[in-house]
Each structure stands twice: as C-alpha cells, then as structure tokens.
Amino acid sequence: MHTVSHLPSLLIALCLLARRCDTGLTKMKKLVHYIGQVISQVPGYSDWYNIKYSGDPAIYTYQLLKDYSQGDLELLVQ
Secondary structure, rough: OOHHOOHHHHHHHOOOEEEEOOOOOOOOOOEEEEEEEEEEEEOOOOOOOEEOOEEEEEEEOOOHHHHHHHOEEEEEEO
C-alpha cells in the first residue's frame, strides 16, 4: 500500500485547503483557511513544498506531510 509520503511528487499541482493560526492586526489568534496550490518541492529538502495561495502574490514553504498528519491540511479534488 502506498501513502502520500511515499509519493511526494504526486503533491505537485494539487489544490489544498490549509488551516493556519493568524493574529493579524488585532493580535488575537484566529483560525483562517487558505486555498492554494502546490507549485514545487524544495530541491534538496524532500519534506518541504512551495505553495501559492489564491489572491496572494507570495510563495510560502511548508512541510505539507506534517501539516496533513496534524489535520491542518486538506487536499482538494477539482
């Protein structure tokens, strides 16, 4: 049986829903959901992935498998 961790290249181009804790300007923690797309795996760091979120020009880098195992990430099927 294969798991996502055995096939990291399959995550490239997938859409995801990420849950992040955001303090914003109010300094009060709140849970925010972001929709994004996996654009690449970080060369030399197999656990790290580059993510582009909708409406945000920045590229973010996260350990997606760790986020997934903690329940902070959902893979979206289009």
